[in-house]
Amino acid sequence: xxxxxxxxxxxxxxxxxxxxxxxxxxxxxxxxxxxxxxxxxxxxxxxxxxxxxxxxxxxxxxxxxxxxxxxxxxxxxxxxxxxxxxxxxxxxxxxxxxxxxxxxxxxxxxxxxxxxxxxxxxxxxxxxxxxxxxxxxxxxxxxxxxxxxxxxxxxxxxxxxxxxxxxxxxxxxxxxxxxxxxxxxxxxxxxxxxxxxxxxxxxxxxxxxxxxxxxxxxxxxxxxxxxxxxxxxxxxxxxxxxxxxxxxxxxxxxxxxxxxxxxxxxxxxxxxxxxxxxxxxxxx
Amino acid sequence: xxxxxxxxxxxxxxxxxxxxxxxxxxxxxxxxxxxxxxxxxxxxxxxxxxxxxxxxxxxxxxxxxxxxxxxxxxxxxxxxxxxxxxxxxxxxxxxxxxxxxxxxxxxxxxxxxxxxxxxxxxxxxxxxxxxxxxxxxxxxxxxxxxxxxxxxxxxxxxxxxxxxxxxxxxxxxxxxxxxxxxxxxxxxxxxxxxxxxxxxxxxxxxxxxxxxxxxxxxxxxxxxxxxxxxxxxxxxxxxxxxxxxxxxxxxxxxxxxxxxxxxxxx
Numbered sequence: 001x002x003x004x005x006x007x008x009x010x011x012x013x014x015x016x017x018x019x020x021x022x023x024x025x026x027x028x029x030x031x032x033x034x035x036x037x038x039x040x041x042x043x044x045x046x047x048x049x050x051x052x053x054x055x056x057x058x059x060x061x062x063x064x065x066x067x068x069x070x071x072x073x074x075x076x077x078x079x080x081x082x083x084x085x086x087x088x089x090x091x092x093x094x095x096x097x098x099x100x101x102x103x104x105x106x107x108x109x110x111x112x113x114x115x116x117x118x119x120x121x122x123x124x125x126x127x128x129x130x131x132x133x134x135x136x137x138x139x140x141x142x143x144x145x146x147x148x149x150x151x152x153x154x155x156x157x158x159x160x161x162x163x164x165x166x167x168x169x170x171x172x173x174x175x176x177x178x179x180x181x182x183x184x185x186x187x188x189x190x191x192x193x194x195x196x197x198x199x200x201x202x203x204x205x206x207x208x209x210x211x212x213x214x215x216x217x218x219x220x221x222x223x224x225x226x227x228x229x230x231x232x233x234x235x236x237x238x239x240x241x242x243x244x245x246x247x248x249x250x251x252x253x254x255x256x257x258x259x260x261x262x263x264x265x266x267x268x269x270x271x272x273x274x275x276x277x278x279x280x281x282x283x284x
Numbered sequence: 285x286x287x288x289x290x291x292x293x294x295x296x297x298x299x300x301x302x303x304x305x306x307x308x309x310x311x312x313x314x315x316x317x318x319x320x321x322x323x324x325x326x327x328x329x330x331x332x333x334x335x336x337x338x339x340x341x342x343x344x345x346x347x348x349x350x351x352x353x354x355x356x357x358x359x360x361x362x363x364x365x366x367x368x369x370x371x372x373x374x375x376x377x378x379x380x381x382x383x384x385x386x387x388x389x390x391x392x393x394x395x396x397x398x399x400x401x402x403x404x405x406x407x408x409x410x411x412x413x414x415x416x417x418x419x420x421x422x423x424x425x426x427x428x429x430x431x432x433x434x435x436x437x438x439x440x441x442x443x444x445x446x447x448x449x450x451x452x453x454x455x456x457x458x459x460x461x462x463x464x465x466x467x468x469x470x471x472x473x474x475x476x477x478x479x480x481x482x483x484x485x486x487x488x489x490x491x492x493x494x495x496x497x498x499x500x501x502x503x504x505x506x507x508x509x510x511x512x513x514x515x516x517x518x519x520x521x522x523x524x525x526x527x528x529x530x531x532x533x534x535x536x537x538x539x540x541x542x543x544x545x546x547x548x549x550x
Binding site for chain 2: 087109
């Protein structure tokens with residue numbers, strides 16, 4: 001069974017008349033790295049809030065249809081129970097760190113769950129090492145850079161050892177290089193720990209290479225869902241105006257000029273290889 | 285800001301810093317009681333002076349001196365108020381004893397500031413929150429306390445950004461009389477409050493996502509343990525209290541004026 005399953009999901013915020021998204025059908029398998037994208041206000045963030053029960057438990061409003069995450073119907077289970085299965089990382093790292101040092105912050109979730117102290121210590125150290133911030137463990141959060149803060153935020157949901165990590169634009173406050181390092185950390189979580197990742201992101205240039213599935217939303221509906229190479233060539237997607245990676249644009253331009261690279265590249269490295277191959281073929 | 289710097293924790297390692305916050309709390313309470321107990325100048329001066337080695341030991345001299353400097357205004361105010369009220373409304377006393385009494389009140393204030401600053405300068409807010417928790421203060425309160433401290437620098441930075449932004453739009457913060465100056469700050473305060481509320485919603489979301497309130501029996505990564513020297517520190521504080529009580533009950537404390545008169549200086 002899929003780890004996230006949504007059927008005919010429609011949600012309307014309180015005091016709002018128009019639903020934030022409607023009739024969303026979605027099924028995410030364990031171990032997938034899903035990129036969720038679309039223009040601002042398309043309902044991505046709202047959808048993320050459904051995964052760990054913030055909707056409807058925290059926000060109220062009207063949720064219709066059904067959503068089951070890690071085998072639990074989110075409407076029937078409190079947020080703190082769902083939080084152990086789904087870790088949510090938010091956009092602004094500053095507003096998700098509460099403690100006066102890193103270590104204490106990473107321990108926060110486990111403390112709330114009442115884990116024994118040696119277990120907390122073990123998991124905190126593990127999470128700090130996995131995210132590469134073990135050396136920063138006794139620093140106060142305001143002495144950290146944005147990228148380091150976001151690593152702390154990731155470590156602190158990771159410490160609860162969830163099966164799914166949902167990240168809502170985790171790099172939008174970061175410069176491209178730091179963003180890339182964070183994405184690399186997330187990719188490793190998916191690769192080596194088998195954690196299912198749902199990543200909301202605009203910077204498709206940076207993320208395309210990691211995802212094995214892309215979901216594009218527009219106006220509260222899913223308009224494309226599938227393998228990145230296929231989705232980027234979708235006509236609907238082009239109309240929405242999401243930032244298709246430059247290498248994909250290059251591929252399309254070359255194709256118009258009569259050079260078929262064979263395979264849609266997702267990173268400059270892939271594009272380089274494909275072009276080199278075509279050139280070698282032409283010479284030969 | 286300079287005055288509040290004297291209450292802001294600095295992470296230095298010193299014997300005073302490593303004393304358990306609860307032991308230091310006992311010390312602060314004892315000093316509070318003692319300074320309220322005595323209203324004569326001589327004992328208050330003694331209390332003021334015996335705390336100085338503690339400040340030196342804690343290596344926070346500079347911050348502490350800055351705090352004292354910051355509190356001179358209030359000390360002078362207290363002095364003036366006392367002189368005026370005793371001169372006009374008090375029983376007829378010599379001007380010297382009025383001055384001595386007013387001086388004693390100012391010194392009492394400084395002693396209180398001094399002991400509180402020793403406490404706050406040497407106790408990390410984290411440890412303070414933790415000791416509150418272990419003393420049975422509800423966790424929600426302790427959390428609110430440490431979170432408030434955690435967000436002070438964040439909000440300060442944000443306030444500065446808003447001030448800069450409003451100035452760039454031509455807001456004049458300096459001009460005008462007192463009321464006008466206060467009104468000038470409205471365009472700073474409103475965005476600051478709005479963004480603080482937004483921030484608090486995001487914080488609540490993040491807390492919920494980290495299993496806030498999952499169990500009544502919350503555990504803690506750190507545990508404070510009282511060591512022998514913490515008990516020794518408490519014992520010392522209590523001893524000070526006992527001695528003071530004895531002095532207060534059994535000995536008639538001479539005033540400085542009397543001593544000076546006896547020595548034929550006045």
